[in-house]
Amino acid sequence: MKILTGDYATLIEHLERSGQQDEQETVENQVKDILRAVKETGDEALITYTKKFDGVDVVDFRLSKEAIQAGYEQTTPEVVAALQAAKKNIESFHQKQKQNGFVDAEKSGVIRGQLVLPLETVGIYVPGGTARYPSSVLMNALPAKIAGVKKIVMITPPDVNGVPDGILAAAAICGIDEIYQVGGAQGIAALAYGTETIPKVDKIVGPGNVYVATAKKLLFGEVAIDMIAGPSEIVVLADQFANPRFIAADLLSQAEHDTLARSILITTSEELALGVQSELEAQLSDLPRAKIARQALEDHGYLFVVPDLKTQFDLMNAIAPEHLEIQIAEPMSHLSRVKHAGSVFLGNYASEPLGDYLAGPNHVLPTSGTARFFSPLGVEDFVKRTAFISYTKEALRLEQEAVTVLAREEGLEAHARAIEVRFEEDVGGEQ
Amino acid sequence: MKILTGDYATLIEHLERSGQQDEQETVENQVKDILRAVKETGDEALITYTKKFDGVDVVDFRLSKEAIQAGYEQTTPEVVAALQAAKKNIESFHQKQKQNGFVDAEKSGVIRGQLVLPLETVGIYVPGGTARYPSSVLMNALPAKIAGVKKIVMITPPDVNGVPDGILAAAAICGIDEIYQVGGAQGIAALAYGTETIPKVDKIVGPGNVYVATAKKLLFGEVAIDMIAGPSEIVVLADQFANPRFIAADLLSQAEHDTLARSILITTSEELALGVQSELEAQLSDLPRAKIARQALEDHGYLFVVPDLKTQFDLMNAIAPEHLEIQIAEPMSHLSRVKHAGSVFLGNYASEPLGDYLAGPNHVLPTSGTARFFSPLGVEDFVKRTAFISYTKEALRLEQEAVTVLAREEGLEAHARAIEVRFEEDVGGEQ
Incomplete structure (x- = not known):
């Protein structure tokens, strides 16, 4: 992994080059065809696409309660306990996000106010393949529950091996009993329009591949969506006292996700950068997903050495990272320098994976610089406001x-x- | 205007037929070309499109401070006073929407919290032609100001007669001094990508025609946007004691906007429906925009007579109207029956135009049934959240x-x- 030394202008140029994405006209046209077919023929289209894309002949899209319960029971007690522990922290954090309505009767003869009402129906998309994460079920479903959403519908692509037990356990723990085995753009279309078997929802949340993301974007307005997710990133800000081994481990935890992931260190210490560089090599040596992580570091990773603290924060704010670790002495005192970041991890022990699973704040975060204007998923995503007046x-x-x-x-x-x-x-x- | 009597199922069918919209593939392709050109050539594309679409040769897109001040000074004192009065109410209402961050230090060794930070830069689109409303400038700009947005950029199409004084007065009253004369999809593209003269913003708000709406939708993710606006609507729920003259006047105030506007009365009293029907005719007789209003009522207006209160609210919630008037005895007691509506006007004197201009709640509201999941524009639209943890x-x-x-x-x-x-x-x- 490269070490680059320079000022703000030089380094920002590197970042901008590395952040460019391709046009995706073809995907969009394919997705439009799928949306149209599902809108017009409902389940029939779902059956066709599920056979075509997932290679599965679906008899009944809905998973039975027994199948969900069986998945829960086949999950190890350790995993169930860990999911329960995560649930507890996620709930206690998100409870604090609850908003109340208000009423203002200060002016004679005038009552003005605002109701905060839960969305009625929400769809959660759980991706298939290796990206099927039980933790994401909790992160998407629990804020909706806390907001008061009555009906939560989950969809996930069918698999010849069935839906993983961990996913079913997470769903059961969240009290989700309506799960359909349908994925991709066709699954998103089904949630947006409704079909004979799949209910129409008010909002669709959850990550997915480029087909899912494109479908969500195209259907925005027909339904609400959480956000447009792109490749994810971590920025670590560190001084000369930070621990290179910790930092390398955290950069790798980001890089192992996929080859587009961006892991970036911005430090004032060249010595630290060198330390992180050699720790990365050492830790890569026996990492199961080393190939992916190495590619991500090669293509999108940077070790930046900058002259001062101000440049560290300026560069970071220009990136507007999804995850930000501040491993600088007295980390909390630097919080007010953060203008744009999804989630901030302060100090040497708030490792990013702690936030992915257990600390309580949401791990569904704005990516690719959208922390400039998008927020972490939260209770607010599952309510809407209604104003009222009386004169x-x-x-x-x-x-x-x-x-x-x-x-x-x-x-x-x-x-x-x-x-x-x-x-x-x-x-x-x-x- | 038709009176229709029936139960929920019959009437909902009428509504669904009337709500259908056309595909708009052509507009989308045109807009995509414009976005691409602005992204690639910046101001050059803006100059070309402004000549082509607005028929104006622009020398300098930015309005001078003197021009804004002159517009303010040429506005009548009555209008300035009315804008000031509106500003006062809008501010006092939106102040109550301000959210604080929080910090949770309940668990030993763990600090978790959430920052609420204003967006840095916001673009406000003010449409051209007859839809250039000073009140909309206040409704878009004031919540942004209250949220703490530092930089507000306004764009509006150029006009041979210049930007109307009322618009400039409203901008001046809100403290907006950065106004560019560029409109349409090219204006939206300029705000999203930035050009040599127009700054890139984090979020674009404000209504516009189909080209503006399409550009906003296509750019969602590149920037944040407020919502996808469609034709607007009012639903009036009334009992036999309501005043047919008031209701007819309110239905007409919606219908005069444009021929796609939907004005709908849902009442349990046939007598009231008949009264409203004849009042509509009487009031249409000398209305300046009678032609537009009559067409809107003809195409999208309904006087529904239903058997009971429950059907009134069920139908209304199925419509999820932008504006809802409840002219039923003890209106406030029915507030909890409202599941989906943008803004609610309770009783005989909370006329909808009062909300458009002066009461204080926002008049930028979710349309076309999107009140199921979208909210009125508010302070929350101009902030974002950042989580943090320390362990x-x-x-x-x-x-x-x-x-x-x-x-x-x-x-x-x-x-x-x-x-x-x-x-x-x-x-x-x-x-």
Whole structure:
């Protein structure tokens, strides 16, 4: 892995080159065909695509309660206990995100307020293959539960070996009993439009491959979606006192995900960078997913040596990383320098995988620089707001002039008259 | 305007037929070309498209401070006073939406928390032509200001007659001094990618025509956007004691917007429906925009007579209207029946235009049934959340087993090792 020394301008250029992505016109056209077919023919299209893409003849998309229970029972007690421990922390953290509505009755005759209501139905997508993570089931389902969502529907691609027990255990632990074996763009389309067997939902959350991501993007507006996920990244900010072995281990935990993952160290210490470099080699030597991790480090990894703390934070904020570790002395004191990051891990012991599984904050995070404007998945993703107002006649009278002046300024005469009609002499008394 | 009497199933069928929209493949391809051109050639593309679509040769996209000030000064004192009054109410309502971050230090050695940070840069789109509404400038800009957004950029299509004074007055009142005269998909592209003169923003808000809406949708992910806006609607729920003249006036205020607007009354009283029907005719007779309103009522308006209160609310919730008026005795007591609506107007004097301009809640609302999952524009649209954690070595030790068990269950060995490396014997002491 390369060590690069330089100032902000030089290093940012490297990053921008490495971040470029390809156009994906072809995928989009394929996905559009799939969406149209599912919209028009429902289950029939699902059966066809499931045979074509997953190689499975589906008889019944829905998993039985017995199958879910069996998966739970076949999961080892250690895994069940770990999922339960994670659930406890995730719930206690997300409980603090709950928002209340409010009512404002400060002005005479005027009541204004805001309701916060849970979404009615939510769909969770759980990817197939090696990316089928029980922890993601918890991270997607528990905030929805806390928000008060009544109906949670999970879909996941069918597999000749069946849905992994760990996934079923995680679903059972979250109280999810409605699981359909359908994946890809066709699964997303089914959730968005509804079919004979799959219910239409209000929002679709959960990661997926490029077909899933494209389908979600195309259907945004028809349903709500969580975010557009891209390759994920970690930035570690470290000073000369940080531990190179810890940092190398954390960079590798990111790099082992896939070859597009970005692992970046930004340090003021060349000595530390050298230490991390040699630790990476040492730790790669017996890592099961070494091939993937090595490729990711080669293509998208950087060890940046910068002149000062300010440059460290400027570069990091320019990246707006999904995960940020601050392994600098007195890490908490630097929190106010963070402008754009999904989740921040402070100090030498808040290792990123701790956040992936157990600490409690969500691991569904904005990637590829979208932490500039997107947030971690949370309870707020599963509610919506509704405003309300109530005015007495007298209170309306006080606003009458301003409303009618503005309505006529905008050329909307009927808007002005809707107020004035209420003060005509023959309309009757107060209510 | 038709009166239809029936039960839930019959009436919902009518609504579904009337809500259908066309495919828009052509628009999408045109917009894609525009986005590509702006991305590649920046200002050059903006100049070309502005000449082509707006018929204007732009020398300098940016409006000078003097031009903004002149617009403000040429606005009548009545309009300025009305905008100031609106601003006051909008601010006091949106102040209550402000969210704080939190910190949780309940568990020994563990600190978990969430920051709420304002977006850095926001772009506001103000449409051209007759849809150029000063009130919309306030509704888009003030929540951003309250959220703490430092840089607000406004764009609006150029016009041979110049930008209307009312728009400039509203901008000046909100403290917006960065306004560019560029509109359409090319304007949205400029905000998303940035050009030589127009800054790249983190989020784009504001209504627009189909080209603007399509550009926003296509760029979602590259930037954040507020919502996908469609034709707007009002549903009025009324009992036999409601005032047909008020209701007709409110239905017309919706219908005068455009011919796609939906005005729907759902009442348990046939007598009221008949009264509203004849009031509509009477009030249409001298309405300036009668032609538009009549067409909207004809194509998308309904007077529904239903058997009971439950059917009223069931139908309304199925529509998930942008605006909901409840003109039923003791309106506030029915608030808990509202599952899906953007903004609710309770009682005979909370006329919808009051909410458009002055009451304080936002008038940028989810349309076309998207109130099932989208919210009114608000302070929350202009912030993002960042989670953080800090663990001592001892606190990490307590989670070690659960993290490593889950990491290995998911086949992510490097994740497990990132925790374990911190407890190897030779790594040194506590930090």
